[in-house]
Amino acid sequence: MFAFTVARRYLLSSLSQTFLLVCGVALGVTIFVFITALIGGLAVLLTQQVTGNSAHVSIEAAPRIARVLPGSGLREEGVALISTTQRRQIRDWPTVVALLRSQPSIVAVSPQISGNAFLVRSQAVAPVSIVAVDPQALDAISQITPKLISGTGELGADSLLIGERLAQDLGLSSGQVVLLRTDRGVDRQLTIKGIFRTGLKSLDERVAFMSLQTARPLFVLPAGVTNIEIKIKDPQKAREMASFLSGATGLRATPWQDNNLSLEDALTAQARTGSLIQIFSLASIIIGVASALVLSAYRRRSEVGIMRAYGIPKGFIIQVYLLQGLMIGLTGAVLGCLCGYGLCLWLAGITKPDGLPALPIAPDQGGYVAALVLTTLGAVIASILPARAAARVDPLEAIQQ
Amino acid sequence: MTTILEAHGIEKTFRNGDEVTEVLKGIDLDLSGGDLVALVGASGSGKSTLLSIIGLLLRPTAGTLSIGGERVDLMSDAQRALFRNKKLGFVFQFHHLLPDFTAMENVAFPAAAPAGGITRDMRQRARDLLTKVGLEDRIDFPATRLSGGQKQRVAIARALMNRPALVIADEPTGNLDRESADRVLDLLREVNTQEGATFLICTHDERVAKRCSRQVTLSDGKVIIGGV
Numbered sequence: 001m002f003a004f005t006v007a008r009r010y011l012l013s014s015l016s017q018t019f020l021l022v023c024g025v026a027l028g029v030t031i032f033v034f035i036t037a038l039i040g041g042l043a044v045l046l047t048q049q050v051t052g053n054s055a056h057v058s059i060e061a062a063p064r065i066a067r068v069l070p071g072s073g074l075r076e077e078g079v080a081l082i083s084t085t086q087r088r089q090i091r092d093w094p095t096v097v098a099l100l101r102s103q104p105s106i107v108a109v110s111p112q113i114s115g116n117a118f119l120v121r122s123q124a125v126a127p128v129s130i131v132a133v134d135p136q137a138l139d140a141i142s143q144i145t146p147k148l149i150s151g152t153g154e155l156g157a158d159s160l161l162i163g164e165r166l167a168q169d170l171g172l173s174s175g176q177v178v179l180l181r182t183d184r185g186v187d188r189q190l191t192i193k194g195i196f197r198t199g200l201k202s203l204d205e206r207v208a209f210m211s212l213q214t215a216r217p218l219f220v221l222p223a224g225v226t227n228i229e230i231k232i233k234d235p236q237k238a239r240e241m242a243s244f245l246s247g248a249t250g251l252r253a254t255p256w257q258d259n260n261l262s263l264e265d266a267l268t269a270q271a272r273t274g275s276l277i278q279i280f281s282l283a284s285i286i287i288g289v290a291s292a293l294v295l296s297a298y299r300r301r302s303e304v305g306i307m308r309a310y311g312i313p314k315g316f317i318i319q320v321y322l323l324q325g326l327m328i329g330l331t332g333a334v335l336g337c338l339c340g341y342g343l344c345l346w347l348a349g350i351t352k353p354d355g356l357p358a359l360p361i362a363p364d365q366g367g368y369v370a371a372l373v374l375t376t377l378g379a380v381i382a383s384i385l386p387a388r389a390a391a392r393v394d395p396l397e398a399i400q401q
Numbered sequence: 402m403t404t405i406l407e408a409h410g411i412e413k414t415f416r417n418g419d420e421v422t423e424v425l426k427g428i429d430l431d432l433s434g435g436d437l438v439a440l441v442g443a444s445g446s447g448k449s450t451l452l453s454i455i456g457l458l459l460r461p462t463a464g465t466l467s468i469g470g471e472r473v474d475l476m477s478d479a480q481r482a483l484f485r486n487k488k489l490g491f492v493f494q495f496h497h498l499l500p501d502f503t504a505m506e507n508v509a510f511p512a513a514a515p516a517g518g519i520t521r522d523m524r525q526r527a528r529d530l531l532t533k534v535g536l537e538d539r540i541d542f543p544a545t546r547l548s549g550g551q552k553q554r555v556a557i558a559r560a561l562m563n564r565p566a567l568v569i570a571d572e573p574t575g576n577l578d579r580e581s582a583d584r585v586l587d588l589l590r591e592v593n594t595q596e597g598a599t600f601l602i603c604t605h606d607e608r609v610a611k612r613c614s615r616q617v618t619l620s621d622g623k624v625i626i627g628g629v
Contacts, residue, residue: 002518009501306497309458310511311486313479396458399493 003316007323010296021292022332028285029336029375030343032278033366037344039274040365043267047235050263051256053142053198055110055229056238058254059096059245061088087184089224096249100230105241108231110140113215115226119162119208120179121170128166128208130182132215141229144196144209150174151194155211159193163204167195182218190214278367282374286382289328293321293386304390305398314391321387322380329379333372340366405566405599406432406455411464413450413622424450426622428464432567432601437593439610440603442619448603449571451619455601456489456569457481469566486511490560490568490598494575496552498544498559504531504551505540508558523562530558533595534588550581557588561596570602574609586612 011018090096093111100109113132118125135155139145145153149164151174160180162172172178172192181187190210198204216222232241238255245253257264297304304317344363352358411428414421424447432438442448453459454466457473466474469488476484498507506519508527513519519527531540534554539547547555553573560568573589574582586609593600602613610616618626 002513002516005518006514013501302495302497303499306491306493306499307510307514308482309456309485309491310514311482311484311489312511312514313482316514396453399495399497 003319004323006320011324021328024288025285025332026336028281029333029371030340032281032371033340035274035277036367037361037363037365041360041362044362045360050260051235055141056232056235056256057230057242058227059251060227061090062252089221089226091224093225105233106230107233108140110137110229111225113219113221113226115219117180117182124170126169129206130208132210132212135211147196147198148194149197153194157214158190160190161194161209164195164197165205184220186218282378286378289379289382290385293383297386297390301393301398304393305395308395317391318387321383321390325379325383329376333375337368337371403434404431405434407467409465412462414462424622428624432599434599435597437600437614439613439616441610446619447622448619452569452571452603457485488566490565492556492560492570492573494572496556498552500545503541503543504555507544507555508562511562530561534558550577553585565598567599
């Protein structure tokens with residue numbers, strides 16, 4: 001392609017100017033990549049902090065809705081009463097769990113019985129949320145075992161794991177016995193097997209873990225479970241997953257975002273800010289490329305003039321300038337992506353004294369494909385104006401200059 | 402001899418607001434194949450304007466113009482550009498070579514750009530032309546490393562690349578010293594004979610005019626000697 005040869009020669013003829021131009025584009029792309037990786041990393045960090053000890057999607061029985069029942073006579077109607085004594089449960093939970101485990105994007109499944117109770121020790125009483133799980137899958141949703149500060153994580157019969165704050169409130173330690181009184185009115189003596197510290201007040205002060213088998217008689221649920229908690233590979237896709245599961249099972253599936261709407265708003269606002277910075281980076285690239293090529297078109301007026309005098313088609317001259325934009329954009333974008341990735345890797349390696357990263361940057365979330373495509377496209381668009389200006393050169397005027 | 406160019410009643414008027422300047426006032430001019438014609442006249446006589454009209458770089462206000470039997474005055478801009486590329490050659494006072502290309506690439510350019518690249522035939526034709534203009538040892542030299550006379554010889558070779566029916570030269574020796582100018586003139590006469598192309602040379606220089614086979618003199622926008 002001869003236009004490509006001409007474009008390449010034009011760029012190589014003023015090497016220092018081309019070098020500076022490519023560096024300018026690369027700098028813009030580096031900023032684009034850095035901001036994208038930083039915002040991506042921040043979103044991952046915040047999401048991890050919020051969902052680290054909770055499920056990405058919670059599945060429970062669909063709420064019962066009062067409905068009008070047809071009466072025995074033609075004119076009679078009655079209203080179905082919702083039982084307030086019967087606990088909502090998922091009776092066929094093994095089938096649902098099997099379905100969930102067959103989904104490749106689901107990484108953890110935990111059928112649970114959740115309920116409210118009081119822990120009673122002498123005169124001290126504390127409300128507690130019971131989470132009853134399969135003892136083998138205690139850490140499926142919340143990482144409890146690594147956070148035990150005393151005792152063990154073995155959930156045998158009559159065993160209970162409680163948080164550090166709850167233990168302090170009731171003056172309990174591992175191995176002691178405590179009375180549990182459930183909201184079903186069932187009392188039972190349980191042994192504190194372990195005490196954990198997650199750092200989350202809501203967990204450490206209010207939650208206690210036990211096995212499903214222990215919970216069944218306590219909450220009068222001989223076969224069912226109250227909820228099934230799942231974790232998925234990409235927490236950002238929890239909404240889609242919840243929608244799919246709701247349709248597939250007929251149960252109510254709630255994504256984690258529904259319980260953290262303010263965080264979702266904050267992440268959205270943060271993403272918008274990032275988009276604005278990305279747009280400004282791209283705009284500066286476009287303006288830089290356009291102004292450099294406009295100058296080039298002006299400087300080469302007589303050359304373009306002689307081409308036009310020789311009847312070289314306008315399309316050829318337009319191609320020469322568009323190809324210059326393409327080469328500048330592509331080279332700058334590749335260079336910028338490499339520099340951006342290197343910068344992100346370096347920054348991600350910097351740690352605070354506690355060993356955690358100083359910046360929540362995710363080098364793999366630099367938006368490299370978007371940077372490459374948008375920058376190249378932007379540079380080509382930027383070259384349209386100078387290309388048209390060059391193609392419009394009057395050969396007679398240019399030659400007579 | 403075949404008539405290459407027929408211009409009848411060519412007029413050109415420039416308007417600048419209310420000011421109207423009549424530069425050409427009904428030019429009649431015929432050129433035959435293989436002619437080497439000098440277009441002479443005082444400054445402001447309309448030589449350059451007539452040359453631009455014949456070179457299809459400017460449209461006449463009135464009159465008809467045929468080159469190689471085709472009514473070029475009726476053509477669209479795109480058709481005129483294509484015609485210029487295929488049938489006309491240009492040599493200007495300043496060489497206007499592309500500085501980032503070699504002598505050979507400059508010569509081949511008018512053929513290579515529309516075709517999308519320099520073919521082997523184009524390369525050979527460009528080499529032959531450069532040899533013809535005495536630059537066989539400068540074929541792959543960058544244009545920037547050639548002297549003024551060499552550059553003008555490359556420009557002449559470029560004008561002949563597409564085997565044009567008519568070569569238009571506007572003061573081709575105007576920027577050259579006497580020795581280089583003589584060499585360029587010899588060359589123009591030589592290629593005129595060898596290539597059979599018709600040359601229309603606009604010049605102020607009497608020495609140049611005298612070495613042409615025919616002279617056309619313009620005065621005040623009219624042909625006063627040698628038009629038809």
